[in-house]
Structures are given as C-alpha cells and as structure tokens.
Amino acid sequence: MAYFAMTKLALKxxxxxxxxxRYPFExxxxxxxxxxxxxxxxxxxxxxxxxxxxxxxxxxxxxxTAKKWGIDRLLCITCGYCVEACPKKSLSLGTDHARVxxxxxxxxx
Amino acid sequence: MSEPLIIEAIEVGALVDRVKQFRQxxxxxxxxxxxxxxxxxxxxxxxxxxxxxxxxxxxxxxxEAKLPSISGVFWCAFLYxxxxxDLFNIAVAxxxxxxxxxxxxxxxxxxxxxxxxxxxxPKTASPSPSPAAPTAKPTPAxxxxxxxxxxx
Amino acid sequence: MARTIIPFGPQHPVLPEPVHLDxxxxxxxxxxARPSIGFIHRGLEKLVEKKDFQEFVYVAERVCGICSFIxxxxxxxxxxxxxxxPVPPRAHYLRTVWGELSRIHSHLLWLGLMADGVGFExxxxxxxxVRESVLKIIEATTGGRVIFGTCKVGGVRRDITADQFSExxxxxxxxxxxxxxxxxxxxxxxxxKDRLVGVGVLSKxxxxxxxxxGPMLRASGVAxxxxxxxxxxxxxxxxxxxxxxxxxxxxxxxxxxDEIFQSIDLIRRAIDRMPEGEIAVKVTGNPNGEFxxxxxxxxxxxxxxxxxxxxxNLQRFRVRTPTFANLPAMVKTLQGCDLADVPVLVLTIxxxxxxxxx
Numbered sequence: 001m002a003y004f005a006m007t008k009l010a011l012k013x014x015x016x017x018x019x020x021x022r023y024p025f026e027x028x029x030x031x032x033x034x035x036x037x038x039x040x041x042x043x044x045x046x047x048x049x050x051x052x053x054x055x056x057x058x059x060x061x062x063x064x065t066a067k068k069w070g071i072d073r074l075l076c077i078t079c080g081y082c083v084e085a086c087p088k089k090s091l092s093l094g095t096d097h098a099r100v101x102x103x104x105x106x107x108x109x
Numbered sequence: 110m111s112e113p114l115i116i117e118a119i120e121v122g123a124l125v126d127r128v129k130q131f132r133q134x135x136x137x138x139x140x141x142x143x144x145x146x147x148x149x150x151x152x153x154x155x156x157x158x159x160x161x162x163x164x165x166x167x168x169x170x171x172x173e174a175k176l177p178s179i180s181g182v183f184w185c186a187f188l189y190x191x192x193x194x195d196l197f198n199i200a201v202a203x204x205x206x207x208x209x210x211x212x213x214x215x216x217x218x219x220x221x222x223x224x225x226x227x228x229x230x231p232k233t234a235s236p237s238p239s240p241a242a243p244t245a246k247p248t249p250a251x252x253x254x255x256x257x258x259x260x261x
Numbered sequence: 262m263a264r265t266i267i268p269f270g271p272q273h274p275v276l277p278e279p280v281h282l283d284x285x286x287x288x289x290x291x292x293x294a295r296p297s298i299g300f301i302h303r304g305l306e307k308l309v310e311k312k313d314f315q316e317f318v319y320v321a322e323r324v325c326g327i328c329s330f331i332x333x334x335x336x337x338x339x340x341x342x343x344x345x346x347p348v349p350p351r352a353h354y355l356r357t358v359w360g361e362l363s364r365i366h367s368h369l370l371w372l373g374l375m376a377d378g379v380g381f382e383x384x385x386x387x388x389x390x391v392r393e394s395v396l397k398i399i400e401a402t403t404g405g406r407v408i409f410g411t412c413k414v415g416g417v418r419r420d421i422t423a424d425q426f427s428e429x430x431x432x433x434x435x436x437x438x439x440x441x442x443x444x445x446x447x448x449x450x451x452x453x454k455d456r457l458v459g460v461g462v463l464s465k466x467x468x469x470x471x472x473x474x475g476p477m478l479r480a481s482g483v484a485x486x487x488x489x490x491x492x493x494x495x496x497x498x499x500x501x502x503x504x505x506x507x508x509x510x511x512x513x514x515x516x517x518x519d520e521i522f523q524s525i526d527l528i529r530r531a532i533d534r535m536p537e538g539e540i541a542v543k544v545t546g547n548p549n550g551e552f553x554x555x556x557x558x559x560x561x562x563x564x565x566x567x568x569x570x571x572x573x574n575l576q577r578f579r580v581r582t583p584t585f586a587n588l589p590a591m592v593k594t595l596q597g598c599d600l601a602d603v604p605v606l607v608l609t610i611x612x613x614x615x616x617x618x619x
Contacts, residue, residue: 005450009442010383019390031397035404056316079319079410080418093404114553138472140581142566153566155553160490162553185472185589206592213299213618220307 051082070106141189180205294595339554352416357494367559416541475561481508582616
C-alpha cells in the first residue's frame with residue numbers, strides 16, 4: 001500500500017512542457033494517411049456513376065447528361081470506397097478535417 | 110473457428126427441461142436470438158461449455174408465438190426475453206424481471222413484425238417521425254426469402 | 262426504515278454511459294436497483310434489409326465507437342465462414358495487430374474513466390494522454406482514430422509498411438513505459454484501493470451462472486478467453502487468459518491493467534511473424550447459410566449470429582455484445598451496496614450501452 005503514489009508522475013509533468021499542442025497558435029500535427037475530406041478533380045471525371053453506386057451512405061450524386069458531380073458532406077463517412085472504385089482516379093482523400101457546413105445541401109462541382 | 114454449428118431442433122414443451130439439463134451439465138447461456146420467417150418465428154438458444162457451442166432451435170407459429178421463460182433456470186435470460194418480446198412480439202410467460210414492453214423505445218412497435226402481421230416493409234419502416242405509426246401494414250412481407258435458410 | 266428512490270442517469274456527471282437506474286435506498290444502502298435501458302436503440306439489426314452484405318461492414322463497425330474494429334472483424338469472419346472464403350494469412354495478422362491496438366486503447370480509456378469515477382482526475386488525464394499515442398498509431402495506419410474502416414469481407418483494405426512497423430515498435434516501447442507508471446498508481450495507491458477493494462464481489466460460481474464474460478469472469482477465477490478459439494492469427498499466437506481470484510472491482514482493474522501488457526506483447530510477436538503476401542481476396546456471389554462468429558472484445562465475448570439466404574441482403578444479423586451479458590451481474594452486485602459505490606459498480610463492468618442497444 002503506497003501513499004501518494006502519484007507524486008513522482010505529478011512532479012515530472014508539472015516541471016515539463018505540456019503534452020498538448022497550443023492550437024491554434026501552434027500548427028496541428030498532420031498525420032500522413034489520415035482520412036479527412038474527399039477531394040474531387042473535375043478535369044479527369046467522366047461521370048460514369050460508379051462512385052455513387054458504390055457509396056454505402058448514398059452521399060454522392062452524379063448527373064451524366066448535365067455533367068454535374070455533387071457530394072453531401074454530412075453523409076460522407078470518408079470510407080474511401082469511391083476512391084478505390086473510380087476508374088479515372090479523380091477522387092482522393094485529403095488529410096484536412098471536413099469544413100464546417102451550415103446548410104444540408106450538396107456541394108456541387 | 111471452423112467448427113460447424115450444432116443445432117438441435119426442439120419442441121416448446123421440452124424447452125425448460127432441456128435447459129435445466131444444460132444447467133446441470135455446467136453450460137452457460139450465451140445468447141437467445143430470433144428470426145422472422147414467413148409464417149413462423151425461429152428462436153435459437155445458444156449454450157457453451159469449454160469453448161464448444163450447443164444450440165437449441167424451435168419454431169413458433171407466427172399466429173401465436175408463446176414461450177415459457179427460462180429465467181428460472183438462468184436468471185440472466187431476462188434481458189434476452191424482454192428483447193424477444195419488444196422486437197418480435199413473442200409472449201414470454203414468467204420473466205424474472207419483466208419490463209412489460211418498455212425495454213426498448215422504438216418509433217414502430219414490434220419492428221420485426223407482430224405475430225399477426227408480417228414485418229413492415231423496408232421502405233415504409235425507415236425513420237417514421239411520429240411514434241403513433243401503425244404496426245400492421247396491409248402490404249405482404251416483401252421478403253422473397255425461402256425457408257431453406259433454416260437449414261444450415 | 263423509510264425508502265427513497267433515487268433516479269440515477271441517463272445523464273449524470275459520473276456516469277459514462279446512458280443507462281438509467283432507479284436506486285431504492287434505505288439510509289445510503291442500496292436495497293434494490295431497477296435498470297432501464299433503451300435510450301439509444303438505433304435499430305441497426307434491421308438495416309440488413311436495406312444494405313447489401315458487403316456494405317454492411319460499415320454499419321457493423323459503427324455499432325460501437327470504442328470497440329469498433331473488432332465488431333467489423335467479427336462480421337467479416339462470419340461472412341467468410343459462410344462463404345468459405347480463404348483469407349490470406351497477412352490479412353489475419355494485420356487484423357490481429359489492429360484488434361490488439363483496439364484493446365489497448367479501450368482499456369486505457371476504461372482506466373481513465375475508472376479514475377474519474379473515483380475522483381482521481383489527474384490520473385484520468387494521464388491515462389488518456391497515453392491513449393493519444395495509441396490513437397496516433399491507429400490514425401497513421403488506418404486513417405481514422407476510432408472508426409478504422411479497414412476491414413472488409415475477404416481481407417483488409419490497407420497494408421502496413423515495414424517503416425510503419427518499426428515506428429510502431431518504437432511507440433510501443435514508450436507506451437509500455439508510460440503505462441507502467443500509470444498502472445503502478447492504480448495498483449498500489451491507497452486511495453484507489455480504498456475505493457475498489459472489496460466492492461462488488463462476485464464468486465466464481467455466481468459469475469459463471471450470471472453469464473458474465475470477459476474481465477468480469479476472468480477476475481473471478483474462470484479462465485475463459487475467446488481468443489483461445491484460434492481465430493485470425495491467434496492459432497499461431499497462443500494467449501493465456503489472465504485471471505485473478507478475488508472477484509472484486511480491484512481484481513477487475515488489475516486484470517485489465519495486465520491485459521494491456523499482454524496485448525503489447527502480442528502485437529510485438531505478431532509483427533515479428535508477419536507473413537508476406539496479399540491483403541485481400543476478391544469476393545463474388547452471395548452468402549447462403551448461417552454461422553455464429555465469436556471473438557474477444559475488450560469487454561468480453563461478442564457473438565455474431567448471421568443467417569444468409571442467397572440474396573445480397575442478409576436474412577438476419579444478430580449481435581450479442583459483452584455488456585449485454587454483463588448487465589445482469591451489475592444488477593446483482595448493486596443490491597446491498599453503498600450509495601457511493603454505485604458509480605464504481607457501474608464502471609466495473611466496462612459498460613458500452615451503444616453496443617448493448619445497437
């Protein structure tokens with residue numbers, strides 16, 4: 001039975017730098033390979049609709065005739081299924097966190 | 110993990126005695142689950158001893174699904190039996206701790222179908238905002254699932 | 262003596278999960294506890310009717326936020342057994358590594374919550390500080406901090422490179438050192454012991470009859486660990502269940518502390534023996550049949566009863582989570598305890614109500 005067994009740990013951390021990042025004054029540590037947001041490049045897309053079919057939540061919208069591609073950011077779970085399925089490699093996952101959205105609409109490209 | 114499932118078919122009347130035998134042999138209750146089939150409800154009891162599972166399976170008619178409770182033998186079964194009642198409308202008699210239908214709060218009562226009407230079809234059963242949504246839908250069960258699924 | 266009924270939960274500063282208890286007390290001794298759950302029932306089992314069996318891995322992962330990877334892994338194992346899919350050995354080992362990382366982060370989370378439950382805020386913060394290092398490893402290898410998204414039917418979706426493995430080893434050494442400092446406080450400090458020793462004693466026979474699983478059962482002396490069944494890479498990596506005999510909350514805390522070190526050791530051994538090869542096989546066709554897959558989650562044994570009938574939607578998907586099996590033990594131990602012990606007893610089963618109610 002020890003009394004005040006926490007003392008050593010408490011003193012060590014009281015006298016050293018805090019382990020937390022002073023965000024936003026210091027930059028956030030970005031981890032490679034993190035699944036943040038879905039990025040779309042319109043130049044290579046052929047509107048084949050494969051990504052919308054594969055999406056498990058139904059967040060993607062493709063209109064072949066009008067050449068529109070849309071994503072409902074609130075439904076997207078950044079699983080990456082569409083990234084694997086796209087035959088033209090137009091989709092990728094970036095490491096930034098998703099932006100704040102104020103409406104429930106789709107983001108159209 | 111490739112041992113095949115051992116499933117023993119049993120009648121409702123013999124259930125409690127068989128469960129008592131499992132208890133005496135030193136098995137523990139693992140789970141109780143139910144599946145709605147066309148015209149029937151299939152209930153599976155699983156027991157385990159020394160890493161081997163033993164299952165009991167019984168079929169209840171959809172019109173009148175009644176079961177005796179095994180919480181007299183295994184007290185912990187009361188949670189599973191309350192869930193069977195709340196989701197499938199199987200009347201279980203004599204549960205040790207009975208919540209009388211208030212175990213899960215669902216928007217649609219008996220989401221997996223009552224004994225007199227089939228399960229609500231998937232398109233209409235998805236989020237219904239009003240809690241007063243009726244349970245008995247006149248459309249027949251859209252599940253074209255053969256009863257061959259019962260045989261593993 | 263007059264009885265008072267105190268409603269506890271579902272929202273309470275010391276309660277980690279939304280469970281409601283009506284505590285019938287007589288002068289600060291709890292005479293009876295009436296539980297009530299059902300606040301976050303999402304009806305996930307009914308979603309099989311809408312989502313096909315391959316997409317359903319995403320739903321299965323989201324049954325719980327803390328033990329999410331092993332849910333996905335068990336689901337994939339059930340479908341793979343039904344369809345007799347030969348999963349490559351590298352995928353098995355990768356799943357084991359992620360599963361054990363998941364166990365470490367879950368136990369560190371629980372240690373923090375237990376410290377918070379007895380009022381030891383600084384220990385809570387330190388446990389979660391160590392947990393952050395584990396979450397960074399998980400984010401670097403899978404992309405997400407709690408929902409991994411790497412399991413799929415037929416294997417895994419991402420590979421871990423050799424550089425990442427050597428980085429993981431370095432981090433594990435540091436995590437082990439930090440965890441020893443924290444578990445030393447848990448297991449030796451007098452104030453923690455005063456709150457945990459002798460609270461919620463479950464005898465060996467009681468724990469077995471009440472259907473307990475996981476650390477609840479192992480702390481009462483029953484050496485039951487579903488990893489002995491030999492799923493994934495556990496057929497090559499033998500796991501010895503860690504048991505204690507006292508059966509009180511302190512024993513459960515000690516079992517979980519020791520399991521963290523056991524998991525660190527398992528990850529090191531798995532990395533040493535990692536086979537080369539593919540990480541997934543292509544899956545075609547629909548499942549037809551039924552299977553019960555069982556794995557060891559941080560909280561105990563989880564059973565996935567999957568029935569399929571040849572279409573792309575499963576017929577039935579039933580999850581029996583470990584907290585569902587441990588709840589009767591919680592109700593039993595609450596009878597006759599002190600009012601101040603109620604948070605400790607609720608926390609000692611490591612509740613995960615979102616698993617329980619799906």
